[in-house]
Amino acid sequence: MFTSIPGVISQKSAVSIGITGGNLHYHNCLEATIAGLDMYIPAGLWTCILGRSGCGKSSLLRQLANLLGNAAQWTGEVTIQPPGDSKHQFAYMAQQDLLMPWLSALDNVLLSTQFGSLQRPTKKTPLQLDKAHSLLKKVGLGSKYNSLPGQLSGGMRQRVALARTLMQERPVVLMDEPFSALDAVTRYRLQNLSCQLLQDKTVVLITHDPQEAIRLANQLYIMQGRPAFAELLATPASGTPRNFNAEGAQLQQTIMDRLEQDYE
Amino acid sequence: MNNLNPLMPLKVQPKKGLAKSLVRMLVTSLVIIGSWQALVIGLEMPTFILPSPFEVFFKLIDRHQVLLKHSWVTAQEILLGLLLGLTMGLVFAFQMLLCKPIKRWVLPILIASQAIPVFAIAPVLMLWLGYGIASKIVMAALIIFFPITTCCYDGLRNTPRGYLDLANTMGATKWQLLRYVQLPAALPALASGIRVAVVIAPIGAIAGEWVGSSEGLGYLMLQANARMMIDEMFAALFILSILSIALYFAADKLLKKLIPWEV
Numbered sequence: 001m002f003t004s005i006p007g008v009i010s011q012k013s014a015v016s017i018g019i020t021g022g023n024l025h026y027h028n029c030l031e032a033t034i035a036g037l038d039m040y041i042p043a044g045l046w047t048c049i050l051g052r053s054g055c056g057k058s059s060l061l062r063q064l065a066n067l068l069g070n071a072a073q074w075t076g077e078v079t080i081q082p083p084g085d086s087k088h089q090f091a092y093m094a095q096q097d098l099l100m101p102w103l104s105a106l107d108n109v110l111l112s113t114q115f116g117s118l119q120r121p122t123k124k125t126p127l128q129l130d131k132a133h134s135l136l137k138k139v140g141l142g143s144k145y146n147s148l149p150g151q152l153s154g155g156m157r158q159r160v161a162l163a164r165t166l167m168q169e170r171p172v173v174l175m176d177e178p179f180s181a182l183d184a185v186t187r188y189r190l191q192n193l194s195c196q197l198l199q200d201k202t203v204v205l206i207t208h209d210p211q212e213a214i215r216l217a218n219q220l221y222i223m224q225g226r227p228a229f230a231e232l233l234a235t236p237a238s239g240t241p242r243n244f245n246a247e248g249a250q251l252q253q254t255i256m257d258r259l260e261q262d263y264e
Numbered sequence: 265m266n267n268l269n270p271l272m273p274l275k276v277q278p279k280k281g282l283a284k285s286l287v288r289m290l291v292t293s294l295v296i297i298g299s300w301q302a303l304v305i306g307l308e309m310p311t312f313i314l315p316s317p318f319e320v321f322f323k324l325i326d327r328h329q330v331l332l333k334h335s336w337v338t339a340q341e342i343l344l345g346l347l348l349g350l351t352m353g354l355v356f357a358f359q360m361l362l363c364k365p366i367k368r369w370v371l372p373i374l375i376a377s378q379a380i381p382v383f384a385i386a387p388v389l390m391l392w393l394g395y396g397i398a399s400k401i402v403m404a405a406l407i408i409f410f411p412i413t414t415c416c417y418d419g420l421r422n423t424p425r426g427y428l429d430l431a432n433t434m435g436a437t438k439w440q441l442l443r444y445v446q447l448p449a450a451l452p453a454l455a456s457g458i459r460v461a462v463v464i465a466p467i468g469a470i471a472g473e474w475v476g477s478s479e480g481l482g483y484l485m486l487q488a489n490a491r492m493m494i495d496e497m498f499a500a501l502f503i504l505s506i507l508s509i510a511l512y513f514a515a516d517k518l519l520k521k522l523i524p525w526e527v
Contacts, residue, residue: 065433087435091433098430102451114440116440
């Protein structure tokens with residue numbers, strides 16, 4: 001199994017994100033959703049954010065991806081290192097695979113090449129096609145390039161979504177529970193695959209599954225309270241994806257105890 | 265993992281399914297014709313109230329030239345009406361989507377306009393557009409305009425938010441969003457609008473012909489009725505039904521082929 005070693009950044013382009021004093025307030029809510037949030041997302045590593053549903057972790061991710069628009073008011077400092085246009089830093093993976101049902105697997109992988117303010121040729125370049133094909137091979141779907149999403153299983157679809165994310169070549173990948181709709185074994189395999197393919201990226205993974213967080217996190221935050229704040233939790237020093245072991249089980253119990261407080 | 269593909273068994277089916285549905289159709293028609301004939305014989309119906317299916321059939325052959333001529337006119341009216349109504353509907357839907365002020369002004373008018381029965385304005389259309397084919401085309405277009413507009417507009421407006429989020433993080437511009445995401449995502453909704461339109465467009469054309477015309481199946485039916493040629497009226501009715509059914513199935517088949525991801 002492929003493992004990445006924490007602390008080793010394999011690409012210079014890796015991006016880190018620091019958030020200080022983050023506040024998020026939806027205009028149609030009386031109370032703020034997030035208040036006093038401090039978080040550091042190190043470059044080239046996986047940061048997992050755990051929390052009960054509705055605690056504001058997805059909102060945080062959507063804020064980072066610049067998807068909230070005018071629906072909410074955000075105050076707080078977000079520093080991206082090295083500084084760059086935040087529009088081209090983030091790739092987004094959601095719980096649903098979000099494959100366009102009218103496009104073949106290959107065209108879905110190529111989706112991002114159709115967008116952007118640059119003058120785009122209507123024909124895809126051979127270079128892009130080659131890259132998309134090789135990415136599909138990497139996720140084990142080399143022969144399925146012509147299939148429509150409706151013809152693929154849930155696990156396959158999420159693997160196409162992974163290939164599509166890689167095609168974008170963004171330094172930061174924002175994942176909003178991308179594995180939660182899959183069955184246990186498919187989820188396990190997809191976690192391993194993602195861990196292997198996204199090793200040089202900065203990954204922010206939102207999840208409500210402690211096991212998933214323990215397997216994949218180089219760094220682990222718990223978001224809780226109303227309004228929510230984030231707290232750093234100690235993670236095992238071993239490389240990811242981790243196998244299930246006693247240490248992990250203990251951490252899982254700790255996390256469960258912590259999360260349970262939030263339900264009272 | 266390869267045999268998880270849920271569509272595979274479906275793809276083999278159509279040939280078998282086609283034969284079966286043909287048999288079903290044949291049996292249904294035989295039963296209808298049989299009971300029709302039984303009704304005529306059992307109740308001793310006079311020909312000028314209910315002609316037997318055989319009389320209608322002979323009339324179909326006898327008068328096929330006249331019938332064909334009028335069918336062609338009606339078919340033209342329906343098809344051109346569909347084309348016109350579809351274009352108008354699409355233009356309106358896009359206008360409302362792209363320009364919020366237009367939507368605020370136009371949508372109430374559009375909904376209010378549905379309170380006027382289209383048949384009631386048929387005489388006005390005859391007055392303005394004459395007894396020819398134009399007034400019937402407009403009539404058919406008007407009757408399908410509303411379902412097309414609403415279906416298309418709803419489809420464009422209700423793009424799943426995840427698709428929009430994804431395209432936005434990919435840096436899509438407003439036009440790219442419309443062209444590559446919203447428009448294809450709206451196609452299934454538009455397709456159901458078109459299916460409804462194809463069924464009701466003939467109503468518009470025929471109603472138009474009844475109000476005032478010099479050719480077409482509706483005209484032929486009125487004339488035959490006035491002359492007590494009920495078998496000819498039934499023959500025209502038969503052709504009209506075949507025309508409508510064929511149109512529906514052709515549209516359905518075409519839409520399924522063009523939008524294979526539709527559920």
